Amino acid sequence: MIKIGILGYGNLGKGVELGIKQNPDMELVSIFTRRNPGSLKTVTNVPVINISEVEKWKDKIDVMILCGGSATDLPNQGPKYAEMFNTVDSFDTHAKVSEYYNQVNEKAIKGNKISIISVGWDPGLFSINRLYAETILPTGNTYTFWGKGVSQGHSDAIRRISGVKNAVQYTIPIEDAVEAVREGNNPVLTTRQKHLRECFVVLEEGADGRKIEEEIKTMPNYFADYDTNVYFISEEELNEKHSKMPHGGFVIRSGKTGMNEQTKQIIEYSLKLESNPEFTANVLLSYARAAYKLHEKGETGARTVLDIPPAMLSTKTTEELLKTII
Amino acid sequence: MIKIGILGYGNLGKGVELGIKQNPDMELVSIFTRRNPGSLKTVTNVPVINISEVEKWKDKIDVMILCGGSATDLPNQGPKYAEMFNTVDSFDTHAKVSEYYNQVNEKAIKGNKISIISVGWDPGLFSINRLYAETILPTGNTYTFWGKGVSQGHSDAIRRISGVKNAVQYTIPIEDAVEAVREGNNPVLTTRQKHLRECFVVLEEGADGRKIEEEIKTMPNYFADYDTNVYFISEEELNEKHSKMPHGGFVIRSGKTGMNEQTKQIIEYSLKLESNPEFTANVLLSYARAAYKLHEKGETGARTVLDIPPAMLSTKTTEELLKTII
Numbered sequence: 001m002i003k004i005g006i007l008g009y010g011n012l013g014k015g016v017e018l019g020i021k022q023n024p025d026m027e028l029v030s031i032f033t034r035r036n037p038g039s040l041k042t043v044t045n046v047p048v049i050n051i052s053e054v055e056k057w058k059d060k061i062d063v064m065i066l067c068g069g070s071a072t073d074l075p076n077q078g079p080k081y082a083e084m085f086n087t088v089d090s091f092d093t094h095a096k097v098s099e100y101y102n103q104v105n106e107k108a109i110k111g112n113k114i115s116i117i118s119v120g121w122d123p124g125l126f127s128i129n130r131l132y133a134e135t136i137l138p139t140g141n142t143y144t145f146w147g148k149g150v151s152q153g154h155s156d157a158i159r160r161i162s163g164v165k166n167a168v169q170y171t172i173p174i175e176d177a178v179e180a181v182r183e184g185n186n187p188v189l190t191t192r193q194k195h196l197r198e199c200f201v202v203l204e205e206g207a208d209g210r211k212i213e214e215e216i217k218t219m220p221n222y223f224a225d226y227d228t229n230v231y232f233i234s235e236e237e238l239n240e241k242h243s244k245m246p247h248g249g250f251v252i253r254s255g256k257t258g259m260n261e262q263t264k265q266i267i268e269y270s271l272k273l274e275s276n277p278e279f280t281a282n283v284l285l286s287y288a289r290a291a292y293k294l295h296e297k298g299e300t301g302a303r304t305v306l307d308i309p310p311a312m313l314s315t316k317t318t319e320e321l322l323k324t325i326i
Numbered sequence: 327m328i329k330i331g332i333l334g335y336g337n338l339g340k341g342v343e344l345g346i347k348q349n350p351d352m353e354l355v356s357i358f359t360r361r362n363p364g365s366l367k368t369v370t371n372v373p374v375i376n377i378s379e380v381e382k383w384k385d386k387i388d389v390m391i392l393c394g395g396s397a398t399d400l401p402n403q404g405p406k407y408a409e410m411f412n413t414v415d416s417f418d419t420h421a422k423v424s425e426y427y428n429q430v431n432e433k434a435i436k437g438n439k440i441s442i443i444s445v446g447w448d449p450g451l452f453s454i455n456r457l458y459a460e461t462i463l464p465t466g467n468t469y470t471f472w473g474k475g476v477s478q479g480h481s482d483a484i485r486r487i488s489g490v491k492n493a494v495q496y497t498i499p500i501e502d503a504v505e506a507v508r509e510g511n512n513p514v515l516t517t518r519q520k521h522l523r524e525c526f527v528v529l530e531e532g533a534d535g536r537k538i539e540e541e542i543k544t545m546p547n548y549f550a551d552y553d554t555n556v557y558f559i560s561e562e563e564l565n566e567k568h569s570k571m572p573h574g575g576f577v578i579r580s581g582k583t584g585m586n587e588q589t590k591q592i593i594e595y596s597l598k599l600e601s602n603p604e605f606t607a608n609v610l611l612s613y614a615r616a617a618y619k620l621h622e623k624g625e626t627g628a629r630t631v632l633d634i635p636p637a638m639l640s641t642k643t644t645e646e647l648l649k650t651i652i
Contacts, residue, residue, distance in 0.1 A: 015583070018583065018584060018585060019583065022464040022465055022583070022587075023464060043585065094652065097648050097649075097652045098645065098648040098649055101648055118652050123652045125458065125462075125593075127651050127652045128458075128636050129595075130651050131636045131637070131639070131640055131647070131651045132451065132454075132612075132636055132639065134640075134651075135612045135639045135640050135641075136451075136605075136608050136609050136612050136639075137608060138348040138349060138608075139348055182598075257341070257344065257345065257348070257601060257604040257605065257607075257608060258344060258601065258604055259344060259369060261348075263600045263601045263604055264598075264600045265597075265598075265599050265600060265601070265604070265605050265608075266597070266598040266599070267451075267596075267597055268594075268595070268596045268597075268598075269455075269594070269595050269596075270593075270594045270595075270596075271591075271592070271593055271594075272508075272590075272591075272592040272594075273591050273592070274589045274590045274591060275583060275584065275589045275591070278583040278584055278589055278591070279462075279583065279591050281583075282462050282463060282464075282583060282591075283462050286458075286461045286462050304637075304647070304648070304652055305636070306635065306636045306637040306640075306647055306651065306652070307635050307637055308635055309632065309633050309634055309635045310454050310457045310458055310631075310632045311457070311630075311632040311633055313457070313458065313461045313462075314457055314460075314461050314632075315461075319424065321457070321630070321632055322423050322424040322427055322630070323423075323424055325453050325456050325457045325460075325632065326420065326423045326444050326449045326453045326630055326631075326632070
């Protein structure tokens with residue numbers, strides 16, 4: 001049995017807790033939180049421990065799954081716990097992955113541990129598919145589309161606006177753009193041509209809707225470069241219709257082969273997820289198994305999903321893989 | 327530069343010859359054939375050598391790409407040349423992969439070489455996707471659909487019928503079945519419900535079309551379990567409209583997560599290929615790079631695509647992968 005710890009108990013931590021039940025070679029040892037352990041309502045009957053005591057669990061946990069966020073939690077927690085535990089995390093700030101990798105790598109080597117970083121679907125499964133696709137079709141273009149799904153970052157950005165009580169933002173890929181890519185037309189697409197954004201917003205009493213709509217639509221980085229629709233709804237409607245966390249997307253490689261590179265070849269990978277955190281949790285668990293195996297082999301340091309052979313994620317033997325998967 | 331040899335010069339061998347031009351870290355050293363070398367019209371200006379002399383090239387080639395067929399060529403060539411060269415092949419008889427792996431493994435270890443077997447898209451990229459998907463979503467069903475595309479095996483089976491001059495067979499996935507799977511309905515599908523078969527047949531003069539149609543439709547293993555349409559056309563029409571080798575397909579995993587496994591999660595991988603052999607050739611070349619790297623590291627024996635970390639296919643450094651792919 002692979003002994004799993006969960007560090008951080010938000011949506012992702014809950015997803016990991018549920019996902020462990022689907023993996024018979026894993027058991028959940030405990031959940032670590034910065035909050036008062038007694039205040040946590042967990043799904044399964046598992047000890048909840050304050051994070052200040054985590055070091056005592058060093059030898060009782062094979063792989064610690066870091067379920068904190070990339071903005072403020074993981075930049076500190078990643079390197080810190082890489083020295084103490086084998087870890088898996090979903091660090092997703094693309095621009096800082098290289099720096100983060102080096103910090104985690106140094107600590108993991110120091111502690112004789114393995115850390116697999118940036119695990120999930122993007123980065124993660126989408127990264128793997130971008131790499132396979134561009135390597136197999138060296139001449140071509142890779143397109144990534146996201147959605148339809150809830151972007152936490154964009155929802156948070158709206159919630160920070162004064163006068164907004166609550167908000168949910170959907171990222172929506174533009175169907176015509178996806179179709180043009182699928183047909184192998186290799187279109188050059190602007191940000192605006194690839195995705196549109198839909199915002200469902202609950203106003204505080206007396207707030208000026210028109211002003212808030214303008215503020216959302218002109219917000220740099222988040223909305224200014226997109227066509228954005230803003231809908232004002234009641235809190236009841238938001239809770240009823242927009243409380244789930246679906247997501248998904250596509251990685252499409254449109255390549256050419258042949259004597260004059262005249263032959264169209266299309267590779268597409270897509271996800272349609274009713275729950276983003278539950279799916280991401282399951283990806284983390286597959287890589288927790290790989291981290292365990294790598295540590296058993298005596299390897300140390302940081303890894304990404306690109307370094308892990310697919311077979312290492314599986315419980316199956318080579319013989320079983322040859323007979324059931326190949 | 328990785329020095330590549332091609333053994334066997336059919337459609338796949340030609341595809342490899344063309345694909346090498348897209349990979350600046352590779353050069354084609356020579357093509358080996360059982361035929362009279364002078365009789366071969368190659369695409370690029372490369373030495374063509376009779377296979378009887380292949381042993382002399384042992385130290386001049388880093389990776390030999392075996393482009394023979396799985397029915398009669400590879401069962402002999404795979405083990406034989408695994409002792410002499412690092413090899414990559416597209417052995418695709420699913421039921422015999424395990425036996426073949428063991429034979430190749432023994433010889434590759436004996437010769438201190440690496441052999442990556444069953445490389446292509448199915449087996450190959452589809453195998454990888456079946457494994458990732460079933461590991462990440464342990465509760466669920468995996469569906470593989472093929473087509474629309476030309477099946478060489480089925481076309482050959484028709485051509486062997488007395489009175490048939492030429493034939494091309496298309497495997498076509500049934501759209502309703504694909505849609506039901508995509509919706510997460512987890513249908514139980516019979517062979518007949520997943521694919522239909524379309525046959526374009528040129529008759530010999532005086533042949534009995536009705537009898538041949540009956541013979542095709544009742545052929546065990548190949549057609550009896552499918553709805554099959556047979557169209558008789560002229561040789562001119564066959565050459566004009568059916569001489570290309572498109573193919574493709576889908577691997578779809580329909581899984582469930584959550585407290586009561588109530589959350590639908592769909593993973594789909596699909597290929598839409600205008601040329602099956604040119605695409606398969608490019609997959610072989612990516613794994614030739616991996617075989618080269620594994621041999622440089624001193625590893626020996628047989629491998630499948632499931633054993634190879636994605637990063638090993640690429641020309642990019644870890645730093646470049648972190649910055650451009652993750």
